[in-house]
Amino acid sequence: MKCIAVRSAWLLSAFVAAPFAHAQEETPAPVGDAQVTKALLDAEAAGRAIYLHDQAAAVASDAVTGIESFREDGKRGRLGGWITEQREEGIVVTFVSSEPVPRARYRATVSADGRVVGDAVALAEPAALTEYELRAAHARTTASTATFEPCSRMYNTVVLPAANDASGWNVYLLPGTTQHGVVPIGGSYRLDIDASGENIIKQRPFTRTCIALERPPEDKARETVALVITHLLDPTPTEVHVFWSLWARTPLYVATSEGNWLIEAGRISLVSRHEASTK
Template sequence: MNRRMMMLALLAWACTAAPAVSAASPPVDDAATAQALAQAETRGREMFEHDLAAERATDALLKKRMRGDSRVRGWITEPKDNRYEVSMIGEGAVVLYRATTDARGILAGATEALAVPAAPTAYQAGAAAARTLAMQSRIDACAKRYNSVVLPAPGATTDAWTVYLLPATTDPAAVPLGGSYRFDIAEGRITSQRAFTRSCIQLKRAPRNAAMIVTHMLDPTPTEVHVFWSLWARSPLYVTTGEDVIWKIEDGRIHRVQD
């Protein structure tokens, strides 16, 4: 057994048998590495909070107002005053329902059903168009159904968006990391897109005091998708990215595991 395989075997044992593996802040080899880690943490948390807001708002609206409404085509999440406004939209991105949550997904105030659909704001129209463009693109799907997270592109001052397509699952034990995609969209066209895995890898939620583990060879450091799925699963995630290079993601923070 070579050193890499031995490390992975020992780490896999530690993830299932021990309460934790010692981790520390990564040695900052260069500014690019530090920036990549910071961006992954920030973007991964944003993805999680937007997705959680959409989930909780949808659940609340289905219980009281929205069930059976065939007009609904999707949703738009927008940060407002440290909260998230979730708008359920129909054809033409008109707003049919609204709900607001905080960053923890807790409903803030009552849900709202609009007697007269409201015309979309510039933000809602732009986000809805970007979402539609990504959803209609060809991908190697790993699930029958996909959820989407639409965020303004970092530092964007014009109509620029980042859309994440994330596999959905009804299995409470599954973490469908494989098949996650990102689309960068500007001025109504896709400027770049990427897959975060080469296969439909599916992790299992770790039991208490344990962690998940995955090998990732497409990037030198963990990505925002790894941060998102760790937060979504409410489980630490170990990511190996190279020979003897192992990272730990916990509570949305990335640390390099030290020898």
């Protein structure tokens, strides 16, 4: 897998014309048009959901940090992370206690445009979680016990209901970074967890290495058309590619065994299909 920053139309045309090189890696089996269409729609939906829930957690965290009791609870180890839930009014972020049976301690609702709706609140008394919240909290805790090869000392966790109306949870482990301009896509994982939130059914990496994409310095940003990466594990771009493109606020070209793709504003479009894939 490799990545570059595309800074000219000439480099972009070279990318589009270049054949896919798998570097002695096993390439995914070819897929039909219907499978491609479904995979792209699923990746777009999941990638945007990951982004919105991750951003909501970040915005809510900033909001509750202004509450003195939250800071005190954090220092004393009374908090056990957060869970998010899409509701009509926005994404509700609930910060839970670190008890064996977690309870709600703080809440904030974040709108689709990334603003806190009303105020972040400290509950007068820790409240019992709803069934949804409790299972989501269990899924988050279960994910924290997973064994994987980390690419960062810091990881963010996004817990979502399983895609395609399946029961259970999809938990995404996303490497964090404090380096300006770095997009730490390497080391991203998805864990499929059962409906109870207590058992890992499947675990997958989205990369084979700790690859990181680098955005150009701000004075060079206007020259950059997009970032480029080759992806060997799937025939089409995945939800993680959509997420990191949104996170970086930069279009991303992805080369796979099926073709070359552009991700822009959370949408995936085909740039060119490889000849072998069209026969």
